[in-house]
Amino acid sequence: MPTSLIHHPYTPPADFEAVPPGVFKASSVLFPNVAALRERRWDDKSAYTYGLHGTPTTFTLGARLATLEGARHVLLAPSGLAAITLVDMALLKAGDEVVLPDNVYGPSLSFAAHELVQWDIAHRLYDPMALPSLAAALTPATRLVWLEVPGSVTLEFPDLRALVRCVRERAPQAVIALDNTWGAGLAFNAFELGEEGGVDLTVHALTKYPSGGADVLMGSIACLDDALYQRLAWCHSRSGVGVGMNDVEAVLRGLPSxxxxxxxxxxxxxxxxxxxxxxxxxxxxxxxxxxxxxxxxxxxxxxxxxxxxxxxxxxxxxxxxxxxxxxxxxxxxxxxxxxxxxxxxxxxxxxxxxxxxxxxxxxxxxxxxxxxxxxxxxxxxxxxxxxxxxxxxxxxxx
Known part of the structure; x- marks a missing residue:
């Protein structure tokens, strides 16, 4: 009896459709044969390999968030802070420098001051309301520049276009990342800021507005560039970052409103x-x-x-x-x-x-x-x- 319950032959018909997306929970993903197991790829989201790498539920949320943010690729993380630290880990190595606004989200600065410094990654601070302060903080070692609009708690709103232009001119080797939680993908399109183009990636604490219920912890990373996405996605995979499907369902439920x-x-x-x-x-x-x-x-x-x-x-x-x-x-x-x-x-x-x-x-x-x-x-x-x-x-x- 247990075997017949586990390996039951029934398969539901495929034409079911409803307003909410289906919730697919899995650790193991099953393959029809060994060739499929060896050939499937998860990093381009064209197929499924393991629950940690995505299910139809997470891919659906990622696609909707990409539309919201004006991006092409989205990765999900267990919290907004987890998304921030994943970006740091994916894009920085020993000898690099990360530049942060002085009014940055506190735990982001704390991660730089305690964890990154142990990995020989230095951080510099700038006043986001004073363009010369950012220019002075940029060096040949700068590999990542964080923007936050508006500033944490004090809500100063910097000249985002000018900040992006400054980084492009003085540190073209740097990736520009924006904490876009406040804007929620609605206040402005961070990837289209005019002649400057826009930022390279955004981080969003889905815990806030997308969830809306004060009952979910989740974050996202959105970007346009395929190569940048690959760097982020492989670090995401190697670090074992994942989200629960019930939490994904809750965010999907919150998005329409x-x-x-x-x-x-x-x-x-x-x-x-x-x-x-x-x-x-x-x-x-x-x-x-x-x-x-x-x-x-x-x-x-x-x-x-x-x-x-x-x-x-x-x-x-x-x-x-x-x-x-x-x-x-x-x-x-x-x-x-x-x-x-x-x-x-x-x-x-x-x-x-x-x-x-x-x-x-x-x-x-x-x-x-x-x-x-x-x-x-x-x-x-x-x-x-x-x-x-x-x-x-x-x-x-x-």
């Missing part, structure tokens, strides 16, 4: 950012669509969308402890990392601890990630939390 959710959270965030500008306790409101925000003109020249993130700088007369109490007092905004899900989030940051280069921020920063709640309810929540903060203020802060 991506543009709607992104637009809704963008619109809500702009309203909340405008309200924040009226609050004296917030001495600076950081959101690319605000005219006074760092790099607003660059954002306006490239984008129409602006995602659902806004960061406020608390008046420096309030202590970090008092600012923490403001965050603790929030009820609809929950405290937690990540963004792009249905629940709004708040996290306090100390800018001086996040940056290596000089920063203009003197107060504690609070990043607000806008979910899908009513804007009026979120503003009411911020209002009551500000009242708690004011109640804690001493005479010197009033």
């Amino acid at each position: 991506l543009a709607l959710r992104y637009a809704a959270q963008d619109a809500a965030c702009r309203r909340i950012a405008a309200w924040c500008c009226t609050q004296k306790t917030f001495v600076r409101v950081l959101h690319p669509a605000l005219p006074e925000a760092p790099g607003h003109a660059h954002w306006a020249a490239l984008c129409q969308a602006a995602a659902g993130l806004v960061t406020v700088e608390i008046d420096p007369r309030f202590s970090q402890t008092q600012t923490d109490a403001f965050v603790d007092a929030l009820r609809l905004f929950r405290i937690g990392w990540s963004w792009g899900g249905p629940v709004s989030l708040a996290v306090p940051y100390e800018a001086a601890q996040m940056r290596r280069l000089p920063t203009p921020y003197r107060g504690t920063l609070v990043r607000l990630c806008i979910g899908l709640e009513s804007v009026e309810d979120l503003i009411a929540d911020l209002t009551q939390a500000l009242a708690v903060l004011q109640s804690l203020a001493g005479p010197e802060t009033l």
